[in-house]
Amino acid sequence: MLIEPALLRQYRYFESNDVDDTRQRIAAVLQPHRLMPGVARAGHSAYMNHVRIDSLGFGTIGYAGAMGVDAGEIEDYYLAILSLSGYADVTVAGRRAIVGPTQGVIVGPQMRFGGTFSGDCEQFFVRIDKRAMLAHTGYDHLHIEPLLDLTRPELAPWLAQLRLLASSPETIALAQRDRRVAVEFERLLVTMLLAGQPHHCQTRATPAAPAAFVPRTVKRAKAYIDEHACEPITLANIAQAAGVPVRTLLDSFQRHSHASPMQMVREARLERARDLLLRARDTERVADIALGCGFANLGRFANAYREKFGETPSATLRAVRQRAS
Template identity: 45%
Template sequence: MRPAAASSFDALPATGTAFAPGLLRAHRLFESSDLDDARERISRVMQPHRLQALERPRGGRSHMDFVRVGGIGLGTIRFGETTRVDVSHVEDYHLLMFCLQGHAEVLADDRMLQADGRHGMVCAPGSRFVADLSPDCEQFVLRLDRRMLESHTGRPLRFDSALDLQRPALQAWRAQLHLLLSSEALMQAVQASPIVAVEMERLLVHLLLAGQPWTDDVPLRIAARPAGAGASQAACVRRAIAHMEAHADEALRLADIAAAAGVSVRTLLDAFHRVRDESPMQTLRDLRLARARQRLRAGEDGITVAAVALDCGFAHLSRFAQAYRARFGESPSDTLRAAD
């Protein structure tokens, strides 16, 4: 390995925001001076793997911080030694990694990549992952459960393995990640509410899809549209909306709605596009906005706009207020004041 050189993810281009996962420090799983102990503890959270010191031990200490947000795991790992991590095949999740400090040489999806504060990698399920870590390296790891990802996208997919953290299209994802890991109020809301957790999943997934190149893992087969498909699609949309209306106050993923409608996610997306010219999640958002308006107009004692937003699945008060004003022509605060 080349000599260790500090690389800080805080040194961002003008399009980025500083990234410091401060809240993760409150979720420390362990500290250890024994690599075998560290390997065992990390295996319980991630998966079994091999861990090897590449140089004479320096007496460094290992640690791991980790928290889950629905089907997404976020953490930091440091070994304090020049170390090789070898995962024979990544299990049922997509692994994203870059370095908060130090650097690493990584094999991911049969590509040799450099990881530091500006570059990282994404390893697909079933692929081998090998990383040679500098002694000062602290990894940031993001674990995206495959089924969770597909429940939001409706398709198996594979990200490009090279992650360029300076890519302009990734800055919105980075900013959202930073906000989640720096706002105690937001983290508490996500952990307290399954609805908010699923909405945070969806937001992080779609921002990553918008910023990181990806391809379908299974080629899409386009079939001819059969006669009577319009009526069938309209019925599918009606079933989906009925389910959303009945369960709008619960955590819903795209796959849940498709299952209730009795179709695949791709069929559901196509039906909504053809029948309503919008996505199922846009329809769900509008249903939740309408419920929020009902609660605000009721003017219950002690009710606040923030509490209503969180109860209806909106993690970001400012985005809730923007969507509310666009839909109803007034702010949520205006609605609440009129109810007093």
């Protein structure tokens, strides 16, 4: 089982036998939606267990019987839905999927979501605010492939992290007390999700200003990125170093730079990785250097490296050792 449901019962948000009350309680955590009850199960109540850690929320939902749900367009957050028991027949952005033991879904902002949950379905959900995605990726518009194939090895680290977080009350309590810990968990979950799930992203197209003028904000941000690129920095860290709000930082980069701040972080990490590969000792491995430079997914690192430098990291390392022999 992905997550032991009993571990989340201590975070019980509500129980109810009233459909309107159920809808209102869930709407307060997610968003307004319609509920269309089917056959109820005798002796069962609807419930929700919910944990909130800064911009991240997760928990479980069970209905008192079969339930149709129409959420309309998802607002300013990303919502992943998995099944701990039973199944759901859902539609995400016009695509049908069966949420069950081997498949989940993830819905993003402005995507329509609805479906029918079986009477014995207990769903596990993860809600990540759009601003958290922006803070950890630097992209205004991030589209994640809606269908989650839970059998893919690439998603195993993300699922394991969810299991670890949901099963540790001590870790949850620490993250709720200390925002620094909460941000690190957000970053880890976002990074692992995007490392394992296909996605594409874009920023707003804004005409660049003449290259001769670079505002102080961008210079300060670039200096911070150059110094800290291989650390687990976020967009908020860069904005703080530049002395401006995140939105102002993004606008400045769109007008005065060829790349977004987080794209620049990626470029700086690649440059640092190449420098370390060119100076690598006999005992050093590509994986060690990639992880040390902030790349959690070695496959994506190798692809990005080859695209930038025209050869694989292992080819660079092999050539260095051949010259040294």
